[in-house]
Amino acid sequence: MASPLRRARRADLVAAVALFAAGSALIALGSYERYIADVPPWFRFVPLALVCAGVAVRRALPGWCLALGAVGFGTELAVGLSLATVCIFTDNLYAYARYGPRNRTRLLLAAQGVVIVAFVVFAAVEGNGAGAVLSAAAVAALVLISPIGTAIIVRQAHDRASLEAERAEQTARLADARHREAVLRERTLMARELHDTVANYLSAIALQATGLQARKDPDAATVGESVAAIRQSSVEGLAELRRIIGLLRTVDTDEDLASYRLDQVPELVDRMRRVGLKIDYEVDGPVRELPGEVETAAFRVVQEALTNALKYGSDAAVAVAYGPERLTVEVANAVDAEAAPVPGGGAGLIGMTERVRLLGGTVRAGPDGDRWRVRAEIPTGEHSDHRSAR
Numbered sequence: 001m002a003s004p005l006r007r008a009r010r011a012d013l014v015a016a017v018a019l020f021a022a023g024s025a026l027i028a029l030g031s032y033e034r035y036i037a038d039v040p041p042w043f044r045f046v047p048l049a050l051v052c053a054g055v056a057v058r059r060a061l062p063g064w065c066l067a068l069g070a071v072g073f074g075t076e077l078a079v080g081l082s083l084a085t086v087c088i089f090t091d092n093l094y095a096y097a098r099y100g101p102r103n104r105t106r107l108l109l110a111a112q113g114v115v116i117v118a119f120v121v122f123a124a125v126e127g128n129g130a131g132a133v134l135s136a137a138a139v140a141a142l143v144l145i146s147p148i149g150t151a152i153i154v155r156q157a158h159d160r161a162s163l164e165a166e167r168a169e170q171t172a173r174l175a176d177a178r179h180r181e182a183v184l185r186e187r188t189l190m191a192r193e194l195h196d197t198v199a200n201y202l203s204a205i206a207l208q209a210t211g212l213q214a215r216k217d218p219d220a221a222t223v224g225e226s227v228a229a230i231r232q233s234s235v236e237g238l239a240e241l242r243r244i245i246g247l248l249r250t251v252d253t254d255e256d257l258a259s260y261r262l263d264q265v266p267e268l269v270d271r272m273r274r275v276g277l278k279i280d281y282e283v284d285g286p287v288r289e290l291p292g293e294v295e296t297a298a299f300r301v302v303q304e305a306l307t308n309a310l311k312y313g314s315d316a317a318v319a320v321a322y323g324p325e326r327l328t329v330e331v332a333n334a335v336d337a338e339a340a341p342v343p344g345g346g347a348g349l350i351g352m353t354e355r356v357r358l359l360g361g362t363v364r365a366g367p368d369g370d371r372w373r374v375r376a377e378i379p380t381g382e383h384s385d386h387r388s389a390r
Helices: 010-028 041-056 062-079 083-099 102-125 130-144 146-214 220-249 262-274 292-312 347-358
Strands: 278-284 315-322 326-334 362-368 371-379
Touching: 010 041, 010 083, 041 062, 041 083, 062 083, 083 102, 083 130, 083 146, 102 130, 102 146, 130 146, 146 220, 146 292, 146 347, 220 262, 262 278, 262 292, 262 315, 292 315, 292 326, 292 347, 292 371, 347 362, 347 371
Parallel strands: 278 315
Antiparallel strands: 315 326, 326 371, 362 371
């Protein structure tokens, strides 16, 4: 176990040495009272050394600080008071109340109250007048109570400052976490939108190029038709990509990053038909205006499902059903086992599922007999005004 001096802080050691030097100078100049005439002069330095030793360990060992100070001050009372020793003892009291156990501070105050009462009784017994007794009580309170009260106030202020600093740190951490979450959410949104927008066109280009490459000695008309389809998909994909990039570069905009409606599904179906996919499309129920995020999510489900159908099959069936509380979108397509699929990482299915689940809906995708079926059910919220079906 380390000795008290090894545990003491350097600043406290320096303060103790400086106070001992100053107190020694005052004692050497005779700044003290003598209660016992036979006490040798060198003994006056003993109480001073004890209270200064308490200063040396005031923060490392507050209990030792109080004990050394109490012994030194008690010895001082027995042989004669010295201003230096009394002043340094107030620091011992302050240090214990400031750095010591909180639950002992009240006991220390009670003990000091008893000591003050003893001073008052002693002054009264000695036959001093009322003024002298009150003066003794005031001095005793100033020496014994004032340092403790000051320490309590400083400790409470320090605790409040520490609490505010901790709250500020927690607020900063929370703000940083929210910032990271917002950045991640934006990055996820951009990745999802870029995939959903561009993948459809790139898949069409890849499949048209693959079909053209697979033909042996194609005629000029077939080549021209395929090249025209590839060019059209390229131009449309670049236009969509430029639109998204333009929105990302715009600081203040009221336009969504990607906003599609269900009335654009027929156009999507026609585009897929032009690249060779056979599609049956039907709408069930009264067509009505739905919240923008619901229609965008439904459009993305159809788009991703048709893109997968274009990769792995040759025909598909799209059904959109308007229910009283939810919108149901279902896409089923045959799977061509001999077709050479276009490579994909599965991000489209993940993004589609994320969109629907954020709105409280469900997505089921998987084989159904000899077909692949995607079914999404999206809550529509409150009903809106109906409009005529297209």
